Amino acid sequence: MLAEFKKFALKGNVMDLAVGVIIGGAFGRIVNALVADVLMPPLGLLLGRVDFSNLFITLSGEKVATLAKAKEAGAVTLNYGIFVNEVVNFAILAFAVFMLVKWMNSLRAEPAPADPTERDCPLCITSISRKASRCPNCTASVEPMA
Secondary structure: HHHHHHHHHHHHHHHHHHHHHHHHHHHHHHHHHHHHHHHHHHHHHHHOOOHHHHHHHHHHHHHHHHHHHHHHHOOOEEOHHHHHHHHHHHHHHHHHHHHHHHHHHHHHOOOOOOOOOOEOOOOOOOOEOOOOOEOOOOOOOOOOOO
């Protein structure tokens, strides 16, 4: 059983998946930083100095100035601003992955279509070799193709 697991774990696909997960995690942190530190501050400024990460509703009805103070007081909160940040993170990450996959697909060379080795007999429509001069089914004379 251990040898079978070793064989499975050392397959190329498993190693590729492991590398992909590690790079994906690092890429996710970059996107989070892009959204939280680069995109959301100017967007918040355009919308009247709104800090999206600090948008919340206290479900108990208490009035609290910041999310940190609400958590410190133990208030139950609905953090919709953090949700907005995560939706923007997801949209950017999904678009980046889409563009990466599109780019990788463009690198794949389309295989040239192979020349057919057979053709149809003009009389009986039987499949015959391109080089044949007579149909084996109806014995009609046909011109060999180059």
